Amino acid sequence: MTLGGSDLPSPADRPDEPRVGVDDWVASHESREERKRGLVGVAARMWALLPPVGRLGVFVIPAGFLPLVMSQSNLARYAIYTLVFALMGLGLNVVVGYAGLLDLGYIAFVGFGAYGYGILASSQFGRHWQAELAIPVVALFTAFIGLLVGLPSRRLVGDYLAIVTLFFGQAFVLFVNNANRISFPHFGHVDLTGGSNGLANIDPLNFFGYKVHTTTQYFYVLLAAFALVAAALYFANESRTGRAWRALREDPLAAEVMTVPVNRLKLLAFAFGAGIAGFTGAIYGSVQTGAFPGDYDIGLLITIYAVVILGGTGSIAGVALGAIVINCVPELLRSQQNASWLFYGLILIVILMRVRPWHRCLAFLAGLLAFGFAVHALAAASWPRLTAAHPRGGGSLKGPLEHWVLLPSHPVKIADFAYVVLIAAILLVTRLDGWRRLLALVPTLYLAAMVWENLLIQQTAGATRLILLGALLVGLMNARPQGLLGTPRVEIV
Amino acid sequence: MSERPRLLELTNVSKAFGGLQVIVNLDLHVGEGEIVSVIGPNGAGKTTLFNLITGIFEPDEGDILLGGTSIVGLEPHQITNRGVARTFQTLRLFLNMTVKENVMAAQYGRTKATVFESMLRLPRARREEREINRLAEEKLGFFGQRLMGYRWEQPAYSLSYANRRRLEIARAMATEPRILLLDEPAAGMNPAETHEITELIGKLREEGGYTILVIEHDMHVVEGISDRVIALDHGVKIAEGTFEECATDERVIEAYLGLRSADTK
Numbered sequence: 005m006t007l008g009g010s011d012l013p014s015p016a017d018r019p020d021e022p023r024v025g026v027d028d029w030v031a032s033h034e035s036r037e038e039r040k041r042g043l044v045g046v047a048a049r050m051w052a053l054l055p056p057v058g059r060l061g062v063f064v065i066p067a068g069f070l071p072l073v074m075s076q077s078n079l080a081r082y083a084i085y086t087l088v089f090a091l092m093g094l095g096l097n098v099v100v101g102y103a104g105l106l107d108l109g110y111i112a113f114v115g116f117g118a119y120g121y122g123i124l125a126s127s128q129f130g131r132h133w134q135a136e137l138a139i140p141v142v143a144l145f146t147a148f149i150g151l152l153v154g155l156p157s158r159r160l161v162g163d164y165l166a167i168v169t170l171f172f173g174q175a176f177v178l179f180v181n182n183a184n185r186i187s188f189p190h191f192g193h194v195d196l197t198g199g200s201n202g203l204a205n206i207d208p209l210n211f212f213g214y215k216v217h218t219t220t221q222y223f224y225v226l227l228a229a230f231a232l233v234a235a236a237l238y239f240a241n242e243s244r245t246g247r248a249w250r251a252l253r254e255d256p257l258a259a260e261v262m263t264v265p266v267n268r269l270k271l272l273a274f275a276f277g278a279g280i281a282g283f284t285g286a287i288y289g290s291v292q293t294g295a296f297p298g299d300y301d302i303g304l305l306i307t308i309y310a311v312v313i314l315g316g317t318g319s320i321a322g323v324a325l326g327a328i329v330i331n332c333v334p335e336l337l338r339s340q341q342n343a344s345w346l347f348y349g350l351i352l353i354v355i356l357m358r359v360r361p362w363h364r365c366l367a368f369l370a371g372l373l374a375f376g377f378a379v380h381a382l383a384a385a386s387w388p389r390l391t392a393a394h395p396r397g398g399g400s401l402k403g404p405l406e407h408w409v410l411l412p413s414h415p416v417k418i419a420d421f422a423y424v425v426l427i428a429a430i431l432l433v434t435r436l437d438g439w440r441r442l443l444a445l446v447p448t449l450y451l452a453a454m455v456w457e458n459l460l461i462q463q464t465a466g467a468t469r470l471i472l473l474g475a476l477l478v479g480l481m482n483a484r485p486q487g488l489l490g491t492p493r494v495e496i497v
Numbered sequence: 498m499s500e501r502p503r504l505l506e507l508t509n510v511s512k513a514f515g516g517l518q519v520i521v522n523l524d525l526h527v528g529e530g531e532i533v534s535v536i537g538p539n540g541a542g543k544t545t546l547f548n549l550i551t552g553i554f555e556p557d558e559g560d561i562l563l564g565g566t567s568i569v570g571l572e573p574h575q576i577t578n579r580g581v582a583r584t585f586q587t588l589r590l591f592l593n594m595t596v597k598e599n600v601m602a603a604q605y606g607r608t609k610a611t612v613f614e615s616m617l618r619l620p621r622a623r624r625e626e627r628e629i630n631r632l633a634e635e636k637l638g639f640f641g642q643r644l645m646g647y648r649w650e651q652p653a654y655s656l657s658y659a660n661r662r663r664l665e666i667a668r669a670m671a672t673e674p675r676i677l678l679l680d681e682p683a684a685g686m687n688p689a690e691t692h693e694i695t696e697l698i699g700k701l702r703e704e705g706g707y708t709i710l711v712i713e714h715d716m717h718v719v720e721g722i723s724d725r726v727i728a729l730d731h732g733v734k735i736a737e738g739t740f741e742e743c744a745t746d747e748r749v750i751e752a753y754l755g756l757r758s759a760d761t762k
Contacts, residue, residue, distance in 0.1 A: 243622060494652070
């Protein structure tokens with residue numbers, strides 16, 4: 005304690021704050037860092053001041069107006085799937101975020117929900133249950149399946165649990181692919197799941213005789229479901245059960261010794277997550293009016309994990325934000341113009357953020373522009389074919405780009421070559437530092453723009469979309485490893 | 498010599514890991530309201546003794562009685578629910594939960610609301626939640642200003658080492674035990690903090706009414722707090738009695754110092 009003695013400065017005007025150098029001061033280092041950041045800091049503090057109902061309102065109330073401003077097809081592409089992903093993410097968040105169990109079979113439970121609803125409400129067996137009965141039955145049944153899967157795995161930890169649940173998820177896909185010719189002793193052959201064709205013609209949701217058919221109606225059903233599940237999970241997380249889940253995630257042995265029945269709570273988390281998955285799956289099945297085996301495979305699993313991890317494991321608002329990013333960004337990128345804006349915008353933002361001070365940043369940008377015009381002028385003078393074509397991406401960028409970037413008349417071969425050189429250049433740039441890196445960055449970025457304009461922009465519906473999304477995710481996770489709204493976790497101090 | 502009713506009693510307990518005999522035919526008892534210290538060199542089996550009592554390990558032989566009934570074979574959380582709480586030598590806090598949540602989490606076994614009641618905010622869940630809050634604040638208040646105020650909402654990892662030790666004790670208290678097992682509460686503390694811990698353990702008995710079994714290496718602490726001292730070496734009880742009796746016992750000195758100085762010429 006002598007370290008914090010009289011010779012070190014003590015802020016007299018702020019008596020509440022610890023003196024510089026003492027334990028408390030060192031410990032609160034992180035919160036001081038957090039406080040500094042401008043807009044983000046303000047937003048974070050306002051968020052912390054909101055009551056839980058208000059936080060939910062921040063998402064739900066603006067979302068409620070979306071059908072007024074969006075076309076039906078946009079509503080389906082952006083809003084409906086975002087909500088579906090968010091609901092799935094909420095369930096996964098219980099298992100992975102709260103209880104810390106690595107469940108790789110999660111998506112199978114969503115599949116159980118969709119198929120379960122399909123069996124109860126489609127022409128497959130001629131049953132057409134009302135949704136207010138079918139959805140709870142399906143959710144409870146899926147929770148029960150979750151319990152069964154959890155039973156043998158409750159003593160497994162980490163990697164072993166991941167392997168067992170991954171196996172379960174794959175077994176589910178195999179099962180629904182082949183469950184169209186099960187033979188029972190007395191009933192003969194039964195077509196349970198439609199095999200690889202899946203269950204088509206699943207009924208639309210039908211609450212108390214009121215049929216949900218339009219996209220807008222589905223949107224409100226999903227929004228209400230999201231608000232309901234999010235509120236329930238918030239209260240669950242703040243309860244004794246939620247604390248016990250987080251305690252067992254932190255230290256299972258200590259939790260057990262502190263009166264938490266660890267195995268039972270693991271099972272509960274498993275069943276709980278599965279129940280939410282089944283609930284979501286039932287609605288998802290009716291949104292899609294079908295359930296198909298390929299939908300509930302690894303692809304969707306990875307997407308939902310991305311939603312939870314990007315948003316910040318353990319955070320309900322994070323799941324919502326993660327779902328918005330993961331669903332909407334790839335959809336937005338389908339248009340060449342949006343993709344172009346994102347591509348150039350990201351590069352510009354990163355340059356503005358990372359190249360300091362401002363005069364160096366300005367010089368860098370000017371140099372980059374000058375480099376481009378110089379290369380373009382040289383090429384135009386020596387080999388006109390290199391600049392013969394016009395920009396393929398439209399929009400307001402078209403004019404300036406035509407005189408800056410090389411646009412060969414037959415771009416394929418030269419752009420492929422440039423792509424390989426670009427990758428090598430990026431690798432080189434990461435090995436350099438200081439002014440060398442900055443210098444090497446100029447031709448690299450120019451090369452990137454050239455590859456973009458000649459090659460990538462033509463495939464925005466396919467590979468480019470994923471490359472850009474991947475780059476965005478890498479960037480975001482680098483900037484915030486704990487996820488957008490997650491809190492950084494400390495393992496050992 | 499103790500006339501108190503026996504709260505915790507181990508009879509003829511043995512435990513081996515593979516071929517290594519860690520606890521050998523150990524008899525031990527702690528009376529109601531007593532403070533008993535367990536001493537012994539590293540590897541003497543002291544922490545294993547705690548792990549046996551709290552149900553993390555099961556004894557190979559012998560019986561462990563709490564208030565006259567056997568607790569062998571129960572799960573650790575069941576044993577804690579019956580009134581045995583412990584701290585860990587290597588701190589095992591829930592680091593990424595807040596200080597208050599750490600203490601609140603330990604109330605799990607004392608509350609009953611199901612997760613559905615909590616989600617719907619039914620009366621029982623709300624009442625219990627208020628009670629948990631009050632109790633957590635009360636237990637943290639036991640340590641004076643050290644774990645009060647703004648610290649409640651800070652993550653446990655931000656606490657200083659000494660405060661983390663205090664928080665572990667608060668967390669153990671929140672399970673509302675009859676007997677507290679403290680595993681080296683003064684380890685890694687400076688002399689001032691060690692002195693404070695010594696006073697705290699006395700206070701735990703006087704004000705908290707706990708019976709205490711403590712493992713401690715610091716002989717000043719042991720001398721300051723113990724009604725009775727038990728010395729272990731290689732899983733065998735080599736001495737038992739007052740601090741003076743144990744401290745002057747030849748076998749205890751030999752266990753700590755190796756060969757007796759008299760024998761080495």
